[in-house]
Amino acid sequence: MSHSSDLIADDIEGYLKAHEHKGLLRFITCGSVDDGKSTLIGRLLFESKLLFEDQLAAIEADSKKYGTQGGEMDFALLVDGLAAEREQGITIDVAYRFFSTEKRKFIVADTPGHEQYTRNMVTGASTADAAILMVDARHGILTQTRRHSFLMSLMGMRHVVVAINKMDLVDYSKARFDQIVEEYRAFAKQLGLENITFIPMSALKGDNVIEHSAKMPWYHGTTLLGYLETVELDAEHLQRSPFRMPVQWVNRPNLDFRGFTGMVASGVVRPGDQIRVQPSGKTSTVSRIYTLDGDLEEAVAGQSITLLLEDEIDISRGDVISGVDEPAHTADQFETTLVWMHEAPLLPGRPYLMKLGTQTVSATVTDIKYQVNVNTLEHTASKQLDLNGIGICTLSLNRAVAFDAYKDNHDTGGFILIDRMTNNTVGAGMLHFALRRSQNIHMQHVDIDKQARALAKGQKPAVLWFTGLSGAGKSTIANLVEKKLFAHGQHTYLLDGDNVRHGLNRDLGFTDADRVENVRRVAETAKLMVDAGLIVMSAFISPFRSERQLARDLLEAGEFIEIFVDAPLDVVEARDPKGLYKKARRGELKNFTGIDSVYEAPEAPDVHLKTSEMDAEEAADAVIVALRERGMIS
Structure with missing residues (x-):
């Protein structure tokens, strides 16, 4: 018995070590209701052989009870874990799942398709490297397809797969595939979506999901899994960006050690590099990069480190340490895109707390320039934002903060708004640029106070x-x-x-x-x-x-x-x-x-x-x- 336990322990340890150094890709699936998002994820989980026997048995039983495939294995039920979803046959919450292949680890977020769950889709997209937009080959580009495409462009999604699903229901027609591709490309051009890969597939039958389908010999592109295993990770992209590290806390265990701890949001830092602290603008030089495992010769995006500097300068939680040549910007007034995520509406002039990286400040939406209709992309005048509303707004803070435009750096350009009375997260936003008046208007000193x-x-x-x-x-x-x-x-x-x-x-x-x-x-x-x-x-x-x-x-x-x-x-x-x-x-x-x-x-x-x-x-x-x-x- 002991020998068997040791073997199991050795197997687990070996499995963990084999996966320890693999890259991690986070991606979302989105699209219209019943386009096959949950079915696709279920198949990926099934094909990765990460399911236990009791899970498979439960899914086989549930397929007979809830399934829509005539008693066959309903892969969607691997994802639709909520009872309400199983009864309705739809996804109403963001479901996160993990799977792994020989080349890479994956976390996938299955996001809901309904308009009233826009905030859920935004939540799932906020940490994703890539997006899979599902399109039913029978129905083509729908309103919800356009809505989710707009949200992907809004969230700065760098890699998009348009998975034209259910090709088995249109006789694997190349003409139908080409028609949908042409229509979507024309729409995507309006949104500025450029890096798009189109894959014809059948999540139910497995065509072009894991292996190339013999039923579509006219398609010579990658399979879906092949794409996911090779697409560039955001972490790799961020390493080429300017150095940013929001300070999480000041590490002072004794009088001889004073470091600044945080996770590198982008770029690379090495001992000897000159840095600038924002918003103060003070400069210094990195003397050490400390970790519990010893000093590093360099640190890259995604690593948690403690920086020691050659000079004693005032740095606090919320400050951003940047490279001296390309520092973060500072301002207290911005144009932003704001997604409202609470039942009580956003009212301009009402104060909220804003969390940007490790910074927390008081913030007020001073004006809603316009609201975006997520179905038509029309701009409409609005005095408030209701639940799931998206608006272009001006934001005023009680003090200057360090930031980057969201399109350049999601970590230092994305923020949330928190209700001061309840501490509920009520909104999520993306900074565009600082308003000119935030740079041109300054408090004037007066002698009589x-x-x-x-x-x-x-x-x-x-x-x-x-x-x-x-x-x-x-x-x-x-x-x-x-x-x-x-x-x-x-x-x-x-x-x-x-x-x-x-x-x-x-x-x-x-x-x-x-x-x-x-x-x-x-x-x-x-x-x-x-x-x-x-x-x-x-x-x-x-x-x-x-x-x-x-x-x-x-x-x-x-x-x-x-x-x-x-x-x-x-x-x-x-x-x-x-x-x-x-x-x-x-x-x-x-x-x-x-x-x-x-x-x-x-x-x-x-x-x-x-x-x-x-x-x-x-x-x-x-x-x-x-x-x-x-x-x-x-």
Whole structure:
């Protein structure tokens, strides 16, 4: 028994060593529903002989129960692991599978074909070296074929196979194959897809998948597996690109060792190479390339290393180390392509976290230039992006970052957006270029600053942000608070929601997108007034937590005081001083907060005023008490 176990262990060790140094190709399959993507992957898994006997037995049983091949082996079931997929006969999630041949290892992502799963296809394509676009020979180029081709061009796919499948169902017709090739080439030219290989095949029958088919003697090109085993890996391509290494962490185990750890995103680095650190622009020379297995004479794309430099320069997580001759760019405003991946829409002006490599910064989409219709490639005007929407947008960051255009380097040009409140990933994007204004506009130094202005007024500047439903009493209480502060000798200003909409924000309506922009403008105005040394009262419904957080983040700690003017909906409807709730109930006012537009109540306000239990004078006094407790007034 022991001898048998040793033999098995030796076999496993030998298998692992044999595969250890093989190159790894990541590829995706995409195309229209029922073009044979899952069947193709199933056959590749079957032919690679990496399936266990129990898996084969299970697939044979499932083929009889769920299969569509008349009881024959249904290779698609090797991939469609979700019960919902097996029952519907379609793929609705990205399924990753591994297989290996004598020449190379593979990870394949089977991506869904439906339009509503665009984000899934983008996820699968984001790490792929190549793409196999499946086309049913009977149906030719369909809307979903065009959609996935656009997404491949969007993701910068360098190698594309158009696998014209189910040739057995068109009698292996060369004329049909040539017709589809001609039609697709004309379409691909519009997208800039150039490196395309066309293969006629039958995933079900195995024609031109592993071996050349005797049924198509007119085809003299490569088989699909032959292509996959020889196509250039992205890692090989990246080694010829300029050197980039995003710093993951500063390695300082003792006083005698200070290195900068990360994975080489592109290029090659050697001891003695001059480097530049972005965004600071500082330069130095590589003295050592350290790894746990010893020092290296060179490191290439894909290797995780620690760089030691000859000079003591300030480098932090998120910085990018580049070659001195071709450094990364730096900017804080960009044109981007953004794919929206969340049920809640993207609204310009709303703050998100942006993760670019190892950098995490605050980001705001300032404008959606246009949205791309993935079916027709038409450009349409849009004020927001919904789930699976794709838009060309301008992006503004709170500080400059190091980057490359996505077409040049996916690692330093691709990013994700994260919701600040939930930490959910909500979008994925590709940087195109820096906007000129990010290079031409700089903060101007002034001699009289906020501290000097506040000192002259003898007060601590701040924003008192009153939020609540219409009719809760925000404006009334804010007005009373200002009167009390003014009588106390404080320098104040009141920004009221209705008043601001007569001037600064007169161009905005009451859609969610316009509400976000309304609050953003007010927050920026309030920031300027705080810089002038004033105590600012801001009385706005401001229904979304994200925008109230934006206003808080614009100011220094302690300068933003959120005051929740809390009154139940039935109470404010009973008051209805302006008759707005009656109009909203009659359908005469659309997007009215509390009726057909949501109000996100503060979860931990600095001051909580329950106006159904106190009058306006008592509420104003409570605010004054809170200001005294914070040392803002005496």
